[in-house]
Amino acid sequence: MNENYLPNCCTPLSECWPLPVQMPGVRLISTQFDPSLFDPTAFECCAIAPVRGVAKRQTEYLAGRICAREALRQVTGVAGVPAVGEDRAPVWPLDVCGSISHGHGLAAAVVAERTHWRGLGLDIEEPLSAERAIRLASEILTQRELHSIASTSAEQQAWRISLTFSLKESLFKALYPLVLTRFYFEDAELINCDNSQQGRARLRLLIDLNHDWPAGSEIEGQFCMFGHHLMSLVHIPHQSSQ
DSSP: OOTTOOOTTBOOOBOOOOSSSOOTTOEEEEEEBOGGGOOTTHHHHHTOOOOOSOHHHHHHHHHHHHHHHHHHHHHHSOOOOOEEOTTSOEEOOTTEEEEEEEETTEEEEEEEETTTEEEEEEEEEOOOOHHHHHHHHHHHSOHHHHHHHTTSOHHHHHHHHHHHHHHHHHHHHHHHHHHOOOOOGGGEEEEEEOSSSSEEEEEEEOSOOSSSSOTTOEEEEEEEEETTEEEEEEEEETTOOO
């Protein structure tokens, strides 16, 4: 067993920060993975507890945990591996916050000390096709969000729907560990974002989650295209007030 072992299904770890705004104290580690190269013995070689599932599921989980371990090592000096909680969310050390995402051959993790950041939410998606985006729009967007894109082209609508989906996924990952209350796409809205394939964004809660996070709370995020992947990050500063 070797904590530094990298299985053949993963490319060398990258410390590239593709997002437009660098976040002080936040470490982002990523790797590309290929399920066709997965070997079940990789979990033991990496000293990571295995998960059940098809090769794709096992590979993306392994790749995500490898990224998380390196990010934790850089932030804390200890190369720990987040366990899986009863709610299936990663269990991070008490003094850090973090997030893991994987999909379409890319895995990544972000980690930071809680003295600087209360919550981080990372999401990786493949942008939706125009046809699929339109089909899913009413499940992802609120009526106000739907109205805001009604006069745009099909291509522009597909991008905004994809971006809104990803940012809301990141919002959930950032906030859920703080509120321990599940919420859904209709419970938040994207109120502002840069009109490009990378930039900043702002979201607003539409429901009360708890005393600290009432309806109307606004949270910042950012996004970019990282190769052919859409990556979004929602970040909640330690001193955040709504």
